[in-house]
Every structure is written in structure tokens, then in C-alpha cells.
Amino acid sequence: MNHAADLPIWATLLIALFLLIGAGLTLVGSFGLYHLRSFYDRIHAPTLGTSWGTAGIAIASVIYFSVVESQLVLHQLLIGVFVMATTPVTLILLSRAALYRDRTENNRDVPPLHPLRNLPQASELEQDSMATHKNAGEEQK
Amino acid sequence: MNRLFPYPLLIILLIITWLMLAGFSVGQFLLGTLTAIIATWGLAALHPAKPRLRRWDLLPRLFAIVFYDIVRSNIAVAGIILHGGRKVGKSGFMTIPLDLRDPMGLAILAIIITGTPGTAWIDYNSARNILILHVFDLVDETAWLNLIKNRYEYLLQEIFE
Amino acid sequence: MSATILFWAVTTAQIALGIAMVLALARMISGPRAQDRVLGLDTLYNNSMLLMLVFGIRTGNSLYFEISLIIGALGFVATVALAKFLMRGEVIE
Numbered sequence: 001m002n003h004a005a006d007l008p009i010w011a012t013l014l015i016a017l018f019l020l021i022g023a024g025l026t027l028v029g030s031f032g033l034y035h036l037r038s039f040y041d042r043i044h045a046p047t048l049g050t051s052w053g054t055a056g057i058a059i060a061s062v063i064y065f066s067v068v069e070s071q072l073v074l075h076q077l078l079i080g081v082f083v084m085a086t087t088p089v090t091l092i093l094l095s096r097a098a099l100y101r102d103r104t105e106n107n108r109d110v111p112p113l114h115p116l117r118n119l120p121q122a123s124e125l126e127q128d129s130m131a132t133h134k135n136a137g138e139e140q141k
Numbered sequence: 142m143n144r145l146f147p148y149p150l151l152i153i154l155l156i157i158t159w160l161m162l163a164g165f166s167v168g169q170f171l172l173g174t175l176t177a178i179i180a181t182w183g184l185a186a187l188h189p190a191k192p193r194l195r196r197w198d199l200l201p202r203l204f205a206i207v208f209y210d211i212v213r214s215n216i217a218v219a220g221i222i223l224h225g226g227r228k229v230g231k232s233g234f235m236t237i238p239l240d241l242r243d244p245m246g247l248a249i250l251a252i253i254i255t256g257t258p259g260t261a262w263i264d265y266n267s268a269r270n271i272l273i274l275h276v277f278d279l280v281d282e283t284a285w286l287n288l289i290k291n292r293y294e295y296l297l298q299e300i301f302e
Numbered sequence: 303m304s305a306t307i308l309f310w311a312v313t314t315a316q317i318a319l320g321i322a323m324v325l326a327l328a329r330m331i332s333g334p335r336a337q338d339r340v341l342g343l344d345t346l347y348n349n350s351m352l353l354m355l356v357f358g359i360r361t362g363n364s365l366y367f368e369i370s371l372i373i374g375a376l377g378f379v380a381t382v383a384l385a386k387f388l389m390r391g392e393v394i395e
Binding site: 007008009011012013015016019020022023024026027029030031033034039042043045046049050053054057058060061064065068073075076078079082083086089090093094096097098100101 | 303304305307308310311312314315316318319321322323325326328329335336337338340341342344345348349351352355356358359362364367370371374375378381382385386388389
């Protein structure tokens with residue numbers, strides 16, 4: 001808080017607004033992660049924190065450092081860009097792993113396995129692939 | 142030209158990133174340019190499929206639409222979570238047949254869908270071009286189908302195919 | 303005046319992010335399954351990254367930006383590795 005005294009009031013209000021939006025959305029997202037019932041519901045909750053949660057705090061940081069150092073400081077926005085590009089990778093990998101684990105346990109709540117990529121008769125029947133998939137699961141046990 | 146600068150757009154983006162992190166000066170600009178060119182040589186040695194952008198002019202429109210949708214769905218999802226006792230069975234899986242084939246377009250579609258709160262990309266079958274989504278607020282299935290197909294996929298097809 | 307507003311905004315944001323970290327940690331500990339724990343860990347990383355950015359505003363020191371960049375990079379790699387492990391490590395026993 002060393003330089004806070006000489007900040008203009010509009011900058012302070014903007015910083016406070018974006019900070020509270022960002023932190024509030026992150027808190028709501030984490031609350032949803034804790035509160036929601038199933039894994040596939042929970043996977044939606046952290047995206048609140050990674051979209052506008054991160055964006056709000058990064059924008060507040062950009063305004064603060066730009067005003068304090070009286071030049072445009074943009075590098076905090078890079079965090080937003082990196083998070084925006086990396087979150088889909090982690091979430092897609094994680095949800096695919098969860099789907100795979102649920103399918104091998106024959107969980108009825110998840111959609112059945114679609115034919116694998118390179119099988120010659122892959123596009124025939126969904127029922128078939130489900131049956132072979134079940135057999136494979138039993139053999140593994 | 143092609144040997145020396147295999148990915149001109151990527152070189153420009155890397156230089157901008159470098160200058161944002163290190164601060165602008167002539168020395169940093171030269172160092173960043175050198176690093177960016179060497180890095181793109183490394184990328185070219187991997188022979189990735191080169192993306193083709195057909196319609197540059199539609200990119201700002203896509204960004205504007207995605208920005209607006211992220212703001213809107215942030216508010217919607219935060220509202221649902223805060224209203225606490227949400228009814229069981231309102232969220233669910235959706236299967237969507239896609240027409241988009243371009244790998245770059247599919248990657249951007251994945252970023253849009255996962256980055257927007259409320260929809261999650263679960264699985265994609267490249268042989269049959271079928272996408273499995275999980276939707277947080279699955280009240281009106283046709284509305285979501287309409288959103289993905291007409292709002293995002295149509296634009297991405299225009300841009301990349 | 304503006305120092306007071308900024309002080310309270312930063313403090314509120316830090317408390318909110320602290321509670322968010324506790325909630326993510328609770329999900330990580332309580333599970334019930336491995337993918338829930340990995341998702342909790344990912345959220346914990348992201349929340350601590352944001353907390354470091356807010357610390358940067360509080361102290362006026364831009365060094366915290368670099369800390370949060372490193373936390374973000376480590377969190378990405380950790381989650382990808384764990385998701386890959388869930389996919390391949392446990393199921394093929």
C-alpha cells in the first residue's frame with residue numbers, strides 16, 4: 001500500500017470493482033466445486049475462476065501498476081491469456097479420464113462408448129461396441 | 142522467406158509476448174526477434190499441419206461473440222450455484238454431430254466450449270465426427286444445439302474451411 | 303480516502319480467495335474419487351495464483367507477478383500429468 005495514497009479516485013474504484021468481481025467469481029466457483037453433487041457438474045465450477053475470476057484480477061492489476069508506474073503495464077494480461085489457453089487442455093484431459101474410468105466400471109450415467117478410431121467396422125453398431133467393451137472390462141478384472 | 146520465417150504470425154505474437162514480459166527497448170526487441178525466429182525453426186522441424194486462415198475479417202466478430210457469451214454464462218452459472226439447492230437432473234450429456242473438420246477450428250471450438258462456464262467438452266470421436274458435451278443447465282436441448290452449431294461452428298467453418 | 307477503499311477491497315479479495323482455497327482443499331481431501339481430487343488440486347493452484355496477483359497489488363511489488371506465472375505453469379503441468387496417470391496408470395491393472 002506504499003503508493004496507494006496518490007492514486008486518483010476513479011482508478012481506485014475501478015481497481016476495487018474488478019478485484020471484487022474476480023475474487024467473488026472465484027469464490028463462487030470454488031463453492032460450486034465443493035457443493036455440487038456429481039463430478040460432471042463440478043467440472044463446470046472452476047471455469048468461473050479461470051475465465052472472469054482471472055480476468056477481473058488481472059485487469060485490476062493492470063490498472064493499478066499502470067497508474068502507479070504512470071506507463072502502460074500489460075504483462076498481467078498474459079496470465080489471463082495463458083490460463084485461457086491451458087484450462088481447456090487440463091479440463092478436457094481430466095474429463096476424458098473420468099469418462100474412461102466410469103465406462104470401464106459400466107457406470108450407467110455416462111454416454112456409452114463410441115467406436116474406436118481405427119477399427120475397420122467401427123461405424124457399424126453402438127450396441128456391438130458396448131458389448132465388446134463390457135467383455136474387455138470383465139477380462140481385465 | 143519461407144525457410145527463414147516459417148510462421149510469420151507466430152513470430153509476431155512471440156515478439157509481442159517477449160516485449161510485454163521484458164519491457165520495450167531496442168535490445169529487448171532484437172533479442173526477442175532472434176528468440177522467436179529460432180523457436181519457429183524448432184517448430185518447423187516438427188512439421189505440424191499448417192493452419193489455413195480463409196477469412197481474416199471474421200476473427201474480430203468471433204472474439205466479440207465469445208467475449209459476450211463468456212460474460213453472460215459467468216453470470217448465469219454463478220446465479221445457479223448461488224441459488225443453492227439446484228434441482229437434480231437438470232444437467233446432462235449432449236451428443237452433437239459436427240460438420241467442422243479442420244483441426245485448428247476444432248481446437249478453437251474446444252477452447253470456446255470449455256472456456257465458457259456451463260458447457261464442458263467431454264469427448265470427441267474423430268472417425269464419426271461426433272462431440273459429447275456436458276451442459277450444466279440442460280433445460281432446452283435444442284437451444285444449446287443451436288448455439289453450438291449456428292453460432293460457433295458456422296463461423297469457424299467460414300474462417301477455416 | 304482512496305487508500306482506505308483500496309485497502310478494504312484488497313483485504314476482501316484476499317479473504318475471498320483464502321476461503322476459495324479452503325473449499326478447493328476440502329474437495330481435494332474429501333474426494334470421493336481420484337478425478338475429484340485432481341480437479342480440486344487444479345482449482346487450488348489457480349486460486350493461489352490469483353492470490354499472488356492480489357498480493358502484488360497489496361505490496362506494489364511486481365515480483366509477485368512472476369510467482370503467479372510460475373504457479374500457473376506448474377499447476378498446468380501437474381494437472382496434465384495427473385489426468386494422464388488416471389487415464390493409464392490405474393485402470394490397466
